[in-house]
Amino acid sequence: MNTPGGFGQYISVPAGWVIPLPAGLTLKESMMIGTSGLTAAIGAEKIMKQHIIPESGDVLVTGATGAVGSFAAALLSHLGFRVIAATGKHVQAVFLKKIGAAVVIGRNEVTDIPKKPLLSSRWIAVLDTVGGEMLDAVIRQTAHNGVVACCGNVTGNDFSTSVLPFILRGISLKGIDSGIAAMNDRVRIWNRLATDWKPASINHLYRDVNLDDLPVEIERMLRGEQVGKVLVNLVDG
Numbered sequence: 467m468n469t470p471g472g473f474g475q476y477i478s479v480p481a482g483w484v485i486p487l488p489a490g491l492t493l494k495e496s497m498m499i500g501t502s503g504l505t506a507a508i509g510a511e512k513i514m515k516q517h518i519i520p521e522s523g524d525v526l527v528t529g530a531t532g533a534v535g536s537f538a539a540a541l542l543s544h545l546g547f548r549v550i551a552a553t554g555k556h557v558q559a560v561f562l563k564k565i566g567a568a569v570v571i572g573r574n575e576v577t578d579i580p581k582k583p584l585l586s587s588r589w590i591a592v593l594d595t596v597g598g599e600m601l602d603a604v605i606r607q608t609a610h611n612g613v614v615a616c617c618g619n620v621t622g623n624d625f626s627t628s629v630l631p632f633i634l635r636g637i638s639l640k641g642i643d644s645g646i647a648a649m650n651d652r653v654r655i656w657n658r659l660a661t662d663w664k665p666a667s668i669n670h671l672y673r674d675v676n677l678d679d680l681p682v683e684i685e686r687m688l689r690g691e692q693v694g695k696v697l698v699n700l701v702d703g
């Protein structure tokens with residue numbers, strides 16, 4: 467799937483790539499969720515498939531103000547988990563609490579840690595959108611039999627770790643690739659996103675902009691100041 471389609475009202479793609487709009491979702495809501503919401507939902511499902519339930523412990527979301535991170539925080543909170551949101555944007559703590567985070571911490575509080583292979587357990591599961599040093603740090607602070615679901619490479623492709631979190635704590639590392647998720651998995655997850663997995667805070671997760679606003683929004687994105695999702699209105703702009 468290497469087909470450009472951004473900022474257009476129509477795109478021609480093979481029929482096998484698309485699914486019908488599920489009952490319970492408007493077209494606008496489907497874009498409010500989008501690929502980032504699907505990615506977050508696949509990650510949440512991978513965590514829960516490892517028998518992690520809200521009573522198991524806290525769940526950390528990294529890159530929490532990002533498109534994937536904010537949806538993950540909202541969805542996991544909606545599903546009853548106590549969400550710790552790690553962010554570099556302290557000023558967005560109010561936003562993160564509004565979408566469901568129970569606790570907001572600075573991303574440095576996750577990564578500024580001793581160089582030991584295992585540290586005190588702080589969470590039972592993680593949805594990591596950042597990768598790199600962050601991924602290494604979260605693995606070393608995950609509790610016994612915990613799960614780290616990894617989807618992103620914001621800070622780079624490489625990370626190093628030791629085998630100890632895996633052989634002494636039984637941690638599972640789960641990769642997420644929404645781009646090639648099996649069609650039956652996509653249909654199942656989209657149907658849940660249209661119903662019981664539609665976060666109560668969905669209307670707080672995005673902002674509407676018009677095509678004319680794109681240069682400003684892209685600059686904001688490049689400065690690392692974007693929050694949540696930006697929905698481009700192609701009809702009224």
Ligand SMILES: NC(=O)c1ccc[n+]([C@@H]2O[C@H](COP(=O)([O-])OP(=O)(O)OC[C@H]3O[C@@H](n4cnc5c(N)ncnc54)[C@H](OP(=O)(O)O)[C@@H]3O)[C@@H](O)[C@H]2O)c1
Pocket residue numbers: 501502505528529530531532533534535552553554555573595596600616617618619620621642643644645690692694
């Ligand atoms: N595997 C998949 O299927 C899949 C699907 C979609 C996206 N992705 C990947 O997932 C990642 C997140 O996507 P997104 O759409 O959420 O991106 P995004 O909206 O740009 O969010 C990324 C977030 O990462 C955090 N961040 C930025 N610079 C950082 C740094 N230097 N150190 C630590 N954190 C930093 C920021 O959150 P805070 O300021 O809150 O920390 C930022 O909002 C990307 O790497 C993207 O390519 C993967």
